[in-house]
Amino acid sequence: MIHSRLPMGFTYRFRHMRDGRVLDEWTVKNLMPYEGVDHMLDVLAALSAPVTSWHIGLYGNDHTPQTADVAATFPAVAGEVITYDGNRPMFAPSPATSGVLSNAGNEVEFKINAATTVRGGFIASNPSKASPLGVLLSVVRMPSPRSFEAGDVVSVAAGLEIIPS
Secondary structure, three states, rough: OOOOOOOEEEEEEEEEEEEEEEEEEEEOOEOOOOHHHHHHHHHHOOOOOOOOOOOEEOOOOOOOOOOOOOOOOOOHHOOOOEEOOOOOOEOOOOOEEEEOOOOOOOOEEEEEEEOOOOOEEEEEEOOOOOOOOEEEEEEEEEEEEEEOOOOOOOEEEEEHHHHHH
16 A cells, blocks of 8 residues: 555644633644544545534543544543533634644634533534534643633634645
């Protein structure tokens, strides 16, 4: 078989805000499960239809991302956080430029409505909280669990860079 090995993934920047002030900020690299990688390759080869919108979510269980993670089981296994207003916010990146795709400057925000612990985030194709439908593109675990209070805001930027070789 002829192929190239290309490790790739998203980098996430999280911000914890309260009363308009940034309390903490951290950046972490993700794992792209095979479900997301296979979907990207199938779209690139015109073997699958592209997803029309991607959405960012948060999770709270002590889950380490696995290459076998899939949208069908991830919300339950990872303990998707649902204590925020609305559905999963849409990941709306700017058009790719020089190999970079990112929503920096258009970060998603989660307004937390009950005390909760967050251990990571993800990108999935379905906008509904706790939905087992769609494609799981990316999963990231934070370096340590973070506690949030009602009224706090979690801001998330995510980006992917592919360097020509």
